[in-house]
Amino acid sequence: MKKLILLGIFLSLASLLQAQPLQLAHLFSDHMVLQQQTSAPVWGWGAPGKTVTVRTSWNGATVRTKVADDGFWRVNVATGAAGGPYRLIVRCGSETLAVEDVALGEVWVCSGQSNMEMPMRGFGFQEIEGFRENLLEAGEYASRIRLFDVKSDTTHVVQADVANGWEPTVPSVYCKTSAVAYLFAKRITRNLGVPVGIIVNAWGGSRIEPWMTMESVENAGIPAEELARIKELHEIAGLWPNGVATCWNGRVAPVAGYAARGFLWYQGCSNLGQACYDKLQAAMVKLWREAWGQGDLPFIYALLAPHDYGNADGRQRPAFVETQMHVQELVPNCYAVCLETLGAKHTIHPNRKQEVADMMALRALSAAYGQDPGVVIDYPTPRSIEYLDDGRVKILFNNVWSNLQSIENRTITGFELAGEDRVFHLAEAEVDWDGQSVYVRCPDVPHPVAVRYSYRNLMDTNLKTSYGIPAPPFRSDDWPL
Numbered sequence: 001m002k003k004l005i006l007l008g009i010f011l012s013l014a015s016l017l018q019a020q021p022l023q024l025a026h027l028f029s030d031h032m033v034l035q036q037q038t039s040a041p042v043w044g045w046g047a048p049g050k051t052v053t054v055r056t057s058w059n060g061a062t063v064r065t066k067v068a069d070d071g072f073w074r075v076n077v078a079t080g081a082a083g084g085p086y087r088l089i090v091r092c093g094s095e096t097l098a099v100e101d102v103a104l105g106e107v108w109v110c111s112g113q114s115n116m117e118m119p120m121r122g123f124g125f126q127e128i129e130g131f132r133e134n135l136l137e138a139g140e141y142a143s144r145i146r147l148f149d150v151k152s153d154t155t156h157v158v159q160a161d162v163a164n165g166w167e168p169t170v171p172s173v174y175c176k177t178s179a180v181a182y183l184f185a186k187r188i189t190r191n192l193g194v195p196v197g198i199i200v201n202a203w204g205g206s207r208i209e210p211w212m213t214m215e216s217v218e219n220a221g222i223p224a225e226e227l228a229r230i231k232e233l234h235e236i237a238g239l240w241p242n243g244v245a246t247c248w249n250g251r252v253a254p255v256a257g258y259a260a261r262g263f264l265w266y267q268g269c270s271n272l273g274q275a276c277y278d279k280l281q282a283a284m285v286k287l288w289r290e291a292w293g294q295g296d297l298p299f300i301y302a303l304l305a306p307h308d309y310g311n312a313d314g315r316q317r318p319a320f321v322e323t324q325m326h327v328q329e330l331v332p333n334c335y336a337v338c339l340e341t342l343g344a345k346h347t348i349h350p351n352r353k354q355e356v357a358d359m360m361a362l363r364a365l366s367a368a369y370g371q372d373p374g375v376v377i378d379y380p381t382p383r384s385i386e387y388l389d390d391g392r393v394k395i396l397f398n399n400v401w402s403n404l405q406s407i408e409n410r411t412i413t414g415f416e417l418a419g420e421d422r423v424f425h426l427a428e429a430e431v432d433w434d435g436q437s438v439y440v441r442c443p444d445v446p447h448p449v450a451v452r453y454s455y456r457n458l459m460d461t462n463l464k465t466s467y468g469i470p471a472p473p474f475r476s477d478d479w480p481l
Contacts, residue, residue: 020071022046022095027258028088029099029165033146033197035259036082036104038294043074043257046092057087058104067092072160079104079259082194103146105195106188107260108364110181111211111252112267114204115302118349120182121175128179129351134186138174143195145169145185147177150201150255154210154246162254166197178202180266180302183357184364191365199258201251207270208277209234210247212284217244220283222276242270256291262298262368263288264360268324269348272309273316278323282330296333298367300360303336303472305350306343312458315481318473325472335363338379340454340461340470359469380404380463380471385451393417393440393451394432402435403466414461415440417448422479424452429463438463450477 024044034040046052046067055062056077067073077088084103089096110116114123120135122128147169152162167173174182178200185196203210209217209230217230230244237243263285271277285299303321308314328334337359342350350356365371378399386394397404405412412429417440427442440451452475454461464470 020045020047022052022090022092022097024090024097024099025161025254026164027148027162027166027199027255031101031103031146031166031168032099032148033103033105033107033166033195034077034079035107035261036079036194038079038259039076040079040259041074041076041257042088042090043072044090045071046073046095047071050092053091055089055091057089058083058102082106082192084195103143103195103197105197106192107197107199107258108181108184108188108262108264109199109201109255109258109260110178110184110264110266111201112265112302113202113206113270115269115349116178116180116200116264116266117202117204118179118353119176120179122179122351123349126347126349127351128353130183130354134183135171135174138169138171141186141189142168142170142174144189145182146195146197147173147182148197148199148255149177150199150251152250152254154203154243155250156243156246158249158253160254162251179353180357180360181264183354184264184360187357187361188364191361191371192369199255199260201255202266203247203251205270206247206267207242208267208280208284209244210242211252211267212245212280212287213248214244216283216287217280220276220279222279226274226276252288252291256288257293259294260292260297262300262364265299265301266356267301268304268320272304272320274320275323277320278326278330281324281327285327285331285334298364299331299334300363300367301327301334301336302356302360303338303340305339306454306456306458306461307348308345308458309348312345312456314457315455317457318455318475319481321473333367335367336379337363338470338472340472341464342470343458345458355468375403375467376401376465377467377469379469380465382474382476385476387448391441391446391448393448395438395440395451397436397438397471399469400436400465404435404438405431405462405464406466409462412438412463414454414459414463416452416455417442417445418450418452418477419445419447420449422450422477424450427451450475450479452476 086102088099181198380397410431415427415429416424425444454473
């Protein structure tokens with residue numbers, strides 16, 4: 001009897017698989033953008049053993065494959081130069097699916113927590129600078145900027161698909177689109193003259209661990225006690241995006257492999273104070289690149305902006321930013337953008353998202369598209385620190401060429417000096433006429449032995465190049481914070 005029951009179950013499952021209708025993953029929907037000039041995967045489901053044919057109107061090519069025993073199928077289609085609108089036709093027996101208004105262009109995956117999620121219309125009591133101007137231009141860019149907004153839930157089980165579709169960014173869609181992603185895409189389409197697709201996959205308040213598999217966390221090389229703490233947090237987190245892999249399972253795995261040019265990442269607030277964050281982020285980048293299978297795709301990420309985080313004079317944010325910066329040394333083709341002059345006391349969400357997008361776009365145009373910006377777009381960092389006999393400190397910077405601050409704004413805020421007593425005092429600073437050095441002095445510290453810049457959670461800082469690239473926090477000492 002038991003054998004008959006099992007046989008019945010098997011036959012029922014087989015019958016269901018054979019009857020499975022032809023489907024495309026939701027990523028392949030009307031208005032989609034496929035990465036230009038590549039071999040782009042297309043996948044879906046159907047009846048096992050049947051032949052699936054995919055035809056692309058941009059080149060008239062046809063590719064075929066057999067549906068696997070589990071009902072899954074996948075092909076790769078060659079894409080040409082940017083353009084559209086095109087059609088993609090999928091056939092299996094008597095079944096036909098047509099994807100309309102397909103554009104070939106540039107695709108970027110934009111992920112993180114609330115600062116990436118924050119839409120152009122803003123959050124409650126938190127606006128986006130330039131919202132109205134961009135809204136009035138949204139119609140012009142609607143077909144050139146297209147959105148796939150991942151809204152699937154978190155889960156402990158790896159999902160095969162997400163329930164959504166591509167949308168042209170008409171004004172009503174523009175309003176709900178990630179500000180950083182949209183403004184980035186606008187810069188890219190204006191520079192390259194091609195359609196841009198943005199896959200926005202962000203969850204407010206999420207830590208980095210939910211965007212990774214447990215295996216990648218375990219192999220990140222973090223201290224054993226920190227790994228134990230992460231696993232403990234995972235056990236009590238449930239499906240809230242603090243549990244390991246919950247965002248990966250429901251939101252990343254289903255879209256992994258969709259042909260793209262690179263990644264944008266804006267996250268960190270929920271991991272503030274985690275000394276091993278650099279190792280975790282490096283492991284996440286490795287995981288994502290392997291999942292996409294397109295080599296070392298550019299990974300561009302934002303450093304944590306100033307905010308009081310409960311204590312404006314606290315030091316945990318700049319220390320964490322230094323940890324974030326270290327990722328670039330661990331991972332090739334990985335680039336940080338500095339937001340040190342964009343912070344705010346009353347919100348953790350800076351409203352000048354255009355500046356964030358601009359710095360990401362500059363880096364993308366250079367790293368992904370080989371454009372020479374004609375200027376240095378790396379952020380300034382100290383090259384040498386000299387303690388002078390007159391009590392001043394001279395700091396010579398890298399990544400500047402006579403352009404550290406403009407001639408109208410040579411007075412710098414955000415520096416501190418300390419003597420042998422290790423007590424820091426706010427200091428006066430001015431850019432030298434060489435445009436590469438800053439002189440720092442403080443009457444309360446006649447014999448300084450240490451200097452810090454922007455080394456508080458929130459303070460008045462303004463050091464940047466004349467091209468608008470801020471300098472990140474730094475310190476010359478290694479004293480306990």
